[in-house]
Amino acid sequence: MxxxxxxxxxxxxxxxxxxxxxxxxxxxxxxxxxxxxxxxxxxxxxxxxxxxxxxxxxxxxxxxxxxxxxxxxxxxxxxxxxxxxxxxxxxxxVDAGKKMHVKVPLHFINADVAPGVKLGGGIISHVLNELDVACLPANLPEFVEVDLSKLEIGKSVHVSDLKLPKGVEAAGHHHASDAVATIQVPRGAVEAAAATAAE
CATH class of the missing domain: 2.40.240.10 (Ribosomal Protein L25; Chain P)
Structure with missing residues (x-):
């Protein structure tokens, strides 16, 4: 549209x-x-x-x-x-035949079923909320989805893990190894576990 x-x-x-x-x-x-x-x-x-x-x-x-x-x-x-x-x-x-650089919002999905949240009680941290992409005007996506359904405690989704639409590539200062989202155990839970172990 x-x-x-x-x-x-x-x-x-x-x-x-x-x-x-x-x-x-x-x-x-x-x-x-x-x-x-x-x-x-x-x-x-x-x-x-x-x-x-x-x-x-x-x-x-x-x-x-x-x-x-x-x-x-x-x-x-x-x-x-x-x-x-x-x-x-x-x-x-914009020129239909020229690649352009644009910031596209990230939409995070399946956070509620991520093993790190469901089983580990972790909290998801969004490291990036938008992604610099390069593409032709016709290929510009309105947003890029970030699937968190397999994310476990202490793990991250990286730029290289994102499924970008055809003709779209990560650009700007992003590297393939850059984290997009991570799951960490809340500090209070870590301290409580440590106290329990000490007892």
Missing amino acids: TIEVIATSRQAQGTGASRRLRNSGRTPGIVYGGGDAVQIELDHNDLYYALRNEAFHASVLSLSVDGKKESVLLRDFQMHPFRQQVLHIDFQR
């Missing part, structure tokens, strides 16, 4: 113009990459609710600027320090 974003180009720039825009319920933004940068404005409420959708952050979006559509990625956005207000947003154009 393609997520559509509606925007219009804006001419007025500068702090004063941006403030007036925000006061009228609009959010300033920019589209860059693969051509000239274009200053845009978007409906604030639509944008605010879109940003609460996880898929909006890790999908190729269809951005319509004055009716002209192009494929983009969300690259950055600034929030007001204490108000629920989006101050500015950045989109980057």
Whole structure:
């Protein structure tokens, strides 16, 4: 499912113009990459609710600027320090034939049936919550699943254990041996066991 974003180009720039825009319920933004940068404005409420959708952050979006559509990625956005207000947003154009680097959220599944939790009373620790991947825009997954069903006490799931979709590879600073999630016995349980053994 393609997520559509509606925007219009804006001419007025500068702090004063941006403030007036925000006061009228609009959010300033920019589209860059693969051509000239274009200053845009978007409906604030639509944008605010879109940003609460996880898929909006890790999908190729269809951005319509004055009716002209192009494929983009969300690259950055600034929030007001204490108000629920989006101050500015950045989109980057994507080229269908070029690999891109994107952070994709990790979805952890089967934690409740992991032997380390069910039999060992362990607690799962998420070392990573997102993964840097490289792929063509058409292959970009909304998320990557991390299956914890075989994880035992003291063991970890590593980047090399993840089943990445076809055409998607781990990128950035990740190494195959990096831990994604681990199961540890809670410290209190270790101390209680040690005290029992001592008695």
